[in-house]
Amino acid sequence: MSDVAIALNRFGLGARPDARPPARPKAWLIDQFADYQPRPAALADLPTSAAVAADLATYQQERRAMRQQGGADGARRTRPVVDNARMATPAPAMAMAMAMAMATAKADVDDPKKAARQFARRQARDDYGDLVGARATAALITPAPFVERMVHFWANHFAVSADKLTVVGLAGTLEMEAIRPHVLGTFADMLNAVERHPAMLLYLDQSVSVGPNSPLGQRVARRVAMTGMNRKVGLNENLAREILELHTLGVRTGYTQGDVTEFARAMTGWTVAGIGGGPGARLAGTADGQAGDFVFAAAIHEPGARTIMGKTYPEGGEAQAQAVLTDVARSPATATHLATKLARHFAGDTPPPAMVARVAAAFLRSGGDLPTVYRAIVESPEAWAEATVKFRTPWEWSIAVYRALGTRQVQAQAMVGLMNQLGQPVWKPGQPVGYDDVAGSWAGSDALMRRVEAADRFATRAPQTIDARTLGLQLFPDALSSATAQSLARAESPGQALALLLVAPEMMRR
16 A cells, blocks of 8 residues: 555545545644544534433433332323423423323323333434434544544443443443543543543443442441341442453553452442432432533442552542542553554554554653654554555444545434444444454454445445546555456446445455
């Protein structure tokens, strides 16, 4: 590949036929820092975490009311009535009951709890789809494709999975609200925004984590002892573990299971207002903010000093866990862990040690300043190897195809369906580690056949005036192989030639 083709495809999201190739590839990448838009027009008027949380809070309030009323007919509910920006608080219960009754009067649903649950799931899916479509459109029209790629990278690094009702509508808002605003800031600021976001707190069950010796923990223990009630509250280590193992230090970097437990104790009290069903949500309610806001609930915080990786953190409420986050954000182990993932993303499935060391040094020298880290990546010769070092993931391939065809907007459900078909549903990796960034996960025969089928559909729907031979030269300047050029020239029709181009080695790899 030529340097121009590498800049467009390995660093960017794929070339557009209506864009002029960069004359100075490295400078073009760095100049994008000034062109990046955290909230472009494509992302305007989208569901926010506050709006989604307001819907969830109302749904959960109505479910509780149904349980208390035994599922009476009059307890049927519908989506909360909010203003046009979906930022108002939930409507009063009576208005909600009337709205639900109107919405379900014609539905053949006997169970009001089931009706409410189905409605909440539909709304969450709609919010999810809107965010997926907007994410794709932003990638198609961005003036800063390199920075946009970094948004996608960090969203996968800080993965949440929209596999449960409380996270479906919120998963995309984490990227919009915690990743995009900080992608050109510091890693510490991004880390803090992510760990306080409702999607992460709910996904990793932080909202149900209660210190055993906290005021609430002791109260529950006394009640259990007196009444024999079967109610348990306790520590949940999920978020603390993933912060250390995935988000910062990486596995086998010196911390122990004891450190995870101590960190989890320090994090008790970090929760979400009004949603999630945990004791923290019930204690905080919305008195200290809108539903979905980050709150610190002192009543569930484990008291006492914590010793984590040899350092003692004194009692300090919310600030205790914050101090731990600050330390791990700037740790040399974190620098190496992140540099390894970045080198893998840009220079091959086996990260070059010299590049890892260079990028880690830039991270430490700058205090985690991300533009400095990105410059170190751009200046690394390993990232400019002529061979196509990375196999495109389904998301990368889909965006590159849409850009190649000059598409400027995609329908939300079409993008959702395509990513489901190709095996990489957006924000649904199924595990906190996110999607794999190696060819072995995406280059199987079945996966390739799905791309071939999708390419045929793309080619069928594209204008027949597209000349794949010319387009190939535009997409891969000085990099289109003679074998691909011959295949395009021998195609029986313009449509067949375009389909061949979309699954050519140059398009599959970057």
